[in-house]
Amino acid sequence: MEMEHIRNTFLDLVQISSHSLHEGAVAAYCRARLEQLGFVVEEDDAGRQLGGETGNLIATLPGDPSKPCMMLAAHMDTVIPGEHVRPSVDEQGVVWSDGTTVLGADDKAGVTAILTAAAEMVNNHLPHGPLQVVFTIGEEIGLQGAKHLDRSKLKAEFGLSLDSGGALGTLVIAGPAQVKWEAIFTGKAAHAGVAPERGVSAIKMAAGGVARMPHGRVDAETTVNVGSFVGDGPTNIVPDRAQLVGEARSRSNEKLERVLADIEKAFEEAAHAAGGTVAFQATRMYDGFRFADGDPLRQRVEAALQKLGFTPAPVEGGGGSDANIYTSFGVPTMNIGIGYEDIHSVHEHIRLADIKSAAEVAVAFCTQD
Incomplete structure (x- = not known):
């Protein structure tokens, strides 16, 4: 994975304004990138139902049918103020806004990591089962995109959501x-x-x-x-x-x-x-969720983290995320920390190295036996 590619993708994404229900331009960017990699990209009816510019994107890539279908998930919208973001990268490789807006790392860092992971698997012909990528709208206004997702399009057996703060290694094993x-x-x-x-x-x-x-x-x-x-x-x-x-x-x-x-x-x-x-x-x-020690999804996520040298740090969360909704739909999905800090504030920031690590964890999650 080239850091320059990750940097350019993330900076592209955060400069595309995408307040909740105004994610049309980001959706077009993501669709183009995924279709270039060979994904079949569908848009559901959530945008029409919610009065937004676009629906959720559900992208599917064929894979080894003997392996389980995996889902990688993130959301495309940001909180206010998130228009006209002017990002900068400091000497330590940390990305900030100019202090007048949020950065949008929540959750464009997750989107970047998923696009990077998908490119890594396709371009390097890594063995994987069928793969789905889901990018939702309206997460920041009560998980509305996920709630209105066309669940008939979900074929995955397990999901990984890249949409939590905390260092790499953090995994949310329970939510209310x-x-x-x-x-x-x-x-x-x-x-x-x-x-x-x-x-x-x-x-x-x-x-x-x-x-x-x-x-x-x-x-x-x-x-x-x-x-x-x-x-x-x-x-x-x-x-x-x-x-x-x-x-x-x-x-x-x-x-x-x-x-x-x-x-x-x-x-x-x-x-x-x-x-x-x-x-x-x-x-x-x-609904809430809980993944016990022996849960197969939790074991798979922990194995992916350990493969990359991260020590799993399970936490019990107090907030909700799209992972709650996917799990209630019958696709057990775990949210992991991807390193962003001070979200929902003009001081939000993230290290580019953490986005790279999140992408590597996503690849390990999808390609392990």
Whole structure:
């Protein structure tokens, strides 16, 4: 693998603006590169469903049918501010933006590593089974591209997602399920100056619910957060409506159900105490996963890391990624660290050497027996 090739590909990609649902130009770049290597590239209907410029790309390359089909996955979108990125490479081979935008290493470093790995396997005629590359849209807005992926096009038995921070060797062996919840508190309106005692403040009610509910890190596997508290209205009226929106995550389904019940109970107690009512609803956004020591995917990823001299460092994550969705679709997929740091900030950076190492791990993953 030539470092100059990796450098040029990565710098090309980060300079193509691709906020979520505006990934059309990056998708065209990736399609051209993959088709040059002999992949058959399909675009699914996710872009139309989500109102984006392009759908997800699913690229397939034939291989030895006696070997299992493997998937390499990354996402094409970046967070804001990610337009007009002006990258520079310092003397240590670390790539930065100019400080006014994110760099986009999350996850264009993963895209670069996959394009590099695919070229390495094709150009050097390395033995591999059937291979799929999946580049999604809308990952940064709730894994929307993966959720709308045409799963009928997935033929892989196992997947490797190159979309996590942490040093090479990091592998995410467990991740939480996420539930988004909403609570609507209803009180009674009244004139705030003439007869406030006749009113029931929905804002006060909701505040009491927040005070009673579990919040933050509940335990080692479970977190809860309130993301929005809205009780908009004029100051001379006791507000009769307030809305709370939040989330709960846990790597244990039992704990997740328990904490959601505790949240709902806290809200109902606060509403009852104030003389109002509350309507609570929860929506599961994605499932969690766990890969045990003897899991064949985990063994394969660890073997690929060890072949390149990296010591596997398993971690249990607290966030979600496309790997959650692929795994729930029946394609067990593990996310690995590829070295980017300070993501979602204007200080984001990555070493070109780490992109090269990630590409080498991807090749080892796809070519081992």
